[in-house]
Amino acid sequence: MKRRRWPLLAVLGFGYAFLYVPVLLLIVYSFNESRLVTVWSGFSVKWYGELLANRQLLDAAWLSVRIAAVNATFAVILGTLAANALVRHGRFRGRTGFELLLTAPLVMPDVIIGLSLLLLFVAMQQVIGWPDGRGFTTIAIAHITFSMAYVAVVVRARLAQMDRSLEEAAMDLGARPLTVYRTITLPLIAPALLSGWLLAFTLSLDDLVIASFVSGPGSTTLPMVIYASVRMGVSPQINALATVIVALVTLAVVVAALTMRERGEKFEV
Amino acid sequence: MTLPHPRRRLSRLVNIGVPYLWLGLFFLLPFAIVLRISIAEPALAQPPYTALWEWVGDGVLAVQLNFQNFMLVVQDELYLAAFLNSLLVALVCTVLCLLLGYPMAYAIATSSARWRVPLLLLIVLPFWTSFLIRVYAWMGILKQNGLLNNFLMWLGVINEPLAILHTQLAVYIGVVYSYLPFMILPLYANLTRLDFSLLEAAADLGCRPWRAFLKITLPLSLPGIIAGSMLVFIPVVGEFVIPDLLGGPQSLMVGKMLWTEFFSNKDWPLASALAVVLLALLVVPFVLMQRLGQRLDDAAEAHTR
Numbered sequence: 001m002k003r004r005r006w007p008l009l010a011v012l013g014f015g016y017a018f019l020y021v022p023v024l025l026l027i028v029y030s031f032n033e034s035r036l037v038t039v040w041s042g043f044s045v046k047w048y049g050e051l052l053a054n055r056q057l058l059d060a061a062w063l064s065v066r067i068a069a070v071n072a073t074f075a076v077i078l079g080t081l082a083a084n085a086l087v088r089h090g091r092f093r094g095r096t097g098f099e100l101l102l103t104a105p106l107v108m109p110d111v112i113i114g115l116s117l118l119l120l121f122v123a124m125q126q127v128i129g130w131p132d133g134r135g136f137t138t139i140a141i142a143h144i145t146f147s148m149a150y151v152a153v154v155v156r157a158r159l160a161q162m163d164r165s166l167e168e169a170a171m172d173l174g175a176r177p178l179t180v181y182r183t184i185t186l187p188l189i190a191p192a193l194l195s196g197w198l199l200a201f202t203l204s205l206d207d208l209v210i211a212s213f214v215s216g217p218g219s220t221t222l223p224m225v226i227y228a229s230v231r232m233g234v235s236p237q238i239n240a241l242a243t244v245i246v247a248l249v250t251l252a253v254v255v256a257a258l259t260m261r262e263r264g265e266k267f268e269v
Numbered sequence: 270m271t272l273p274h275p276r277r278r279l280s281r282l283v284n285i286g287v288p289y290l291w292l293g294l295f296f297l298l299p300f301a302i303v304l305r306i307s308i309a310e311p312a313l314a315q316p317p318y319t320a321l322w323e324w325v326g327d328g329v330l331a332v333q334l335n336f337q338n339f340m341l342v343v344q345d346e347l348y349l350a351a352f353l354n355s356l357l358v359a360l361v362c363t364v365l366c367l368l369l370g371y372p373m374a375y376a377i378a379t380s381s382a383r384w385r386v387p388l389l390l391l392i393v394l395p396f397w398t399s400f401l402i403r404v405y406a407w408m409g410i411l412k413q414n415g416l417l418n419n420f421l422m423w424l425g426v427i428n429e430p431l432a433i434l435h436t437q438l439a440v441y442i443g444v445v446y447s448y449l450p451f452m453i454l455p456l457y458a459n460l461t462r463l464d465f466s467l468l469e470a471a472a473d474l475g476c477r478p479w480r481a482f483l484k485i486t487l488p489l490s491l492p493g494i495i496a497g498s499m500l501v502f503i504p505v506v507g508e509f510v511i512p513d514l515l516g517g518p519q520s521l522m523v524g525k526m527l528w529t530e531f532f533s534n535k536d537w538p539l540a541s542a543l544a545v546v547l548l549a550l551l552v553v554p555f556v557l558m559q560r561l562g563q564r565l566d567d568a569a570e571a572h573t574r
Binding site: 005008009011014016018019020022025026029036078081084085088089092094098099100101102103104105106107108109110112113116117119120122123126142144145148152176177178198199202205206208209212213223226227230233234238239242245246249250253257 | 276277280281283284285287288289291292293295296297298299300302303306316369370372373375376377379388390391392394395396397398399400401402403405406407408409410412414416446449450499500503504506507508509510514524527528531532537540541544547548551555558559
């Protein structure tokens with residue numbers, strides 16, 4: 001099929017430039033000496049130094065990382081269970097409702113999730129006395145609720161395209177279902193579990209709106225600190241922080257992708 | 270299925286029951302509470318709203334329903350304008366994402382197998398980097414003495430810096446930028462399944478490429494278009510971060526109003542009423558997306574059997 005592809009490729013190039021130039025500029029200007037973010041006055045890493053001395057920001061980052069890790073772990077467990085249910089249990093009663101509940105968090109505006117969960121936590125505290133105040137636990141619960149939906153999408157795709165003959169063989173040879181799942185299914189879907197974990201981790205690390213609703217005094221997450229600072233205007237320190245985050249995330253994704261490739265697996269995204 | 274019966278029942282119970290219970294408790298139940306508080310009155314109390322019912326002695330139960338919040342949301346011009354503008358922003362941005370995303374998805378889907386994975390990875394990578402930071406990146410580009418204005422003045426296109434940041438235009442740019450991958454991914458998934466021999470057949474029969482595109486590719490990719498459009502449209506209607514950081518006083522959006530009512534005015538009932546109306550608006554596109562997805566899944570399943 002001979003067709004001129006250059007207009008298509010031009011749009012593609014423009015699209016990639018649109019997606020990547022803003023972040024690249026952010027990275028470049030994080031090494032700018034001037035406080036004025038848009039005027040280049042020489043190379044400097046002083047904003048990184050200031051970043052390392054910013055106690056409030058580091059505390060918030062540490063809190064966010066801990067929440068993100070807890071969230072990712074629970075989201076992978078719940079999301080995998082949900083994916084099992086959808087792929088392995090056929091047309092069970094209430095399946096439509098189940099799928100609806102599992103898809104809705106993917107598109108639901110953050111303000112609605114945040115507000116409704118906060119009201120739930122307040123009502124629960126009134127009725128059963130738990131959760132006592134808001135902070136780490138409530139933010140983690142809120143994040144697990146929407147992250148598990150993303151994990152379910154990733155794991156579900158992997159489970160659906162998995163070759164079942166190994167499982168069947170093991171079962172024919174008398175292995176118990178749980179043993180089969182642990183020794184055959186889990187290793188086969190491991191790449192999806194890993195990318196699901198990473199995805200849930202970054203979703204949590206990134207969330208401003210939901211965490212703002214369900215956090216309490218003394219539990220300020222990293223996005224809240226960034227937001228408070230950004231509202232005051234562009235600041236070189238935030239550029240430096242952005243660069244660190246982008247670098248770490250890219251590193252994690254690339255390492256995960258390479259590890260998968262070494263094992264002959266396709267990295268699922 | 271070869272699993273023995275009792276174990277299979279246990280596995281069903283865990284796999285279906287646990288996530289169901291979690292989502293029911295932390296996703297579904299909260300909506301009921303939002304509904305309940307949207308008909309309460311704000312009060313100077315902790316929590317700041319009135320109880321829905323009270324025992325007023327002698328076993329008399331007084332129930333108080335207050336629909337004023339909804340009256341206010343529906344009648345006040347400010348809220349109406351915010352809702353309309355949210356829908357407008359979502360609609361315009363969905364169309365823009367489609368116009369930019371469709372050719373991109375098509376180009377990736379028709380590229381050689383070696384290029385496809387890295388090209389796709391580049392689309393997905395922004396998902397992994399902070400949304401907040403990527404929106405923030407545009408603040409430095411769009412502001413009065415920002416990079417875009419400096420660049421345009423250096424080129425000599427303009428003499429005076431343009432006011433772009435804190436306008437509706439900045440909101441459009443920010444939304445398209447943030448949500449473009451959500452449009453491309455379902456389109457790509459759909460287009461890779463497209464049977465390109467149909468296009469060759471059309472070309473052999475003398476059909477012009479553009480006509481073949483309109484008659485074959487476009488109708489066949491409709492499911493991808495609808496899925497992508499919903500993934501952009503629905504969350505954008507309630508978007509908060511982008512209108513707050515990039516938008517200005519003219520670009521009112523519901524998500525931002527809800528935030529302000531809640532955090533600045535501490536009016537929980539009014540914020541809840543806004544959430545209820547917003548949710549009601551989004552139910553239609555959501556059900557549309559879900560039912561269509563279901564039908565496509567069924568079709569795919571029937572196809573593979």
